[in-house]
Amino acid sequence: MILLLNFATLVVVGLYQWCSRKAIKFQPQELADRLLQVQENERHRLSRELHDDIGQLLTAAKLQGEWLQRRLPQDLQNHCSVLCNTLNETLAKVRDVSAILNPRQLASLGLEASLRAHLLKTLENTQVCWSLECQQRLTGIPEEMAVAAFRITQEAVTNMLRHAQAHNLLVRLQRLPEGLSLMICDDGLGFSPATDPGREGQRGMAGMSERIDQLGGTLSVSSQPGKGTRIDALFPWAPRALKRASSPKVLE
Template sequence: MSISLPLSLLVLNSAALACVWVGHCLSRKSIKFQPQELADRLLQVQENERHRLSRELHDDIGQLLTAAKLQSEWLKRRIPEELRGQCSVLCDTLDETLTKVRDVSAILNPRQLASLGLEASLRAHLLRTLANTSVHWSLECHQRLTGIPEEMAVAAFRITQEAVTNMLRHAQAENLLVRLQRLPQGLSLLISDDGLGFVPAADPAREGQRGMAGMSERIDQLGGTLTVASEPGKGTQIEALFPWAPRALERASTNKVMH
């Protein structure tokens, strides 16, 4: 025996199936775009966490170390002569630790980017990072970099920071060149060393090259391009291009080289 369904119920069932199908399609579409959204969100979370850690190091731990140093100096003036040598060592250790904490805080959150600009901030970072090494380095920038968007400056700073760290850890390089250029199509960053070199991975994240993966994520977030040229024994050259936003293209192309 067949059971006939009311027309209204059939229409309702059809509408429900249509809604399920549309929801399925939208879900697939959202999943398609999810990886890039997650990558962007991850970079933002990382940057926020770096800023938080930097503040804690600078404000909390830095203040505690400063207080401990002042107390040690007060104690040094009041203890017997034969103990002052050890107290001096303690003061020096606290002073060195405080300097290192401030350096780490500056690396985590380069506050000078907003006040000094990208070129001066990179120069300060290279001076601080390479001061006690045998690496000969140069930073070339022959154009004004005023008006660089904050997210672009942060990305260029972080990519340089990561490249220099990798060089010190693995490359055994003697010479390093960092070059910034303001081009009509965007900001160009070149980082070149004469170290041991390596074989760049096609998929850095999958093959464990986390530093290179982080660079790629930062440049992808801004719609730019990253090129890595390296091979064992022949050094490494990293080129990044950060494109201008459409409204800035005309303004960027009119900037003149400083003589």
């Protein structure tokens, strides 16, 4: 009897442990989705702290510096002016970083205008000639799709500036029957795309793949050393919104 009780106890404990493991086991795609969501939430939190806390402190310091400058002797005003200019530059940088971490304009301006503003700001002091093509209205784009397209473009442009030495950049958005198409093309140095970017150290490309996989889309990267880079992403419409969202609205 004791042996039977011990055996039954072992069976119960084994079943409990097995069920516990099953309960916390995530599929790879589900885990990737959760990690991306955590990453996006953390970006939003950091953006709020930069904008609301650090931004307000810098603004207060700038106002105090301007107040002090008006009351200092002439021989000290130049030093105070340098301090105020430094605070202005720092405040502008903080706002830029906050906007990169959390592109608030996506909700108000939409994807096309947000991308145009980002490209204008990011490339204004570079030698890169860029173009953003979008011949259709992108109304009705789901938020998660717009965020993914923005982040992929953001990462591609950052990689281009760091590594490609490109002179020209083209970004194209198209509303297709099957989904939203994003194409990013540059004439830079190019590279050899990894078959498994995450394992081979291409973290930016791995992040792009994870974002597109999260939405069930496709991503292709065409590049060779010395021949530039082209990235094509397709974000499929959700079934319930397929008919409404895929109807083309050509700008007149």
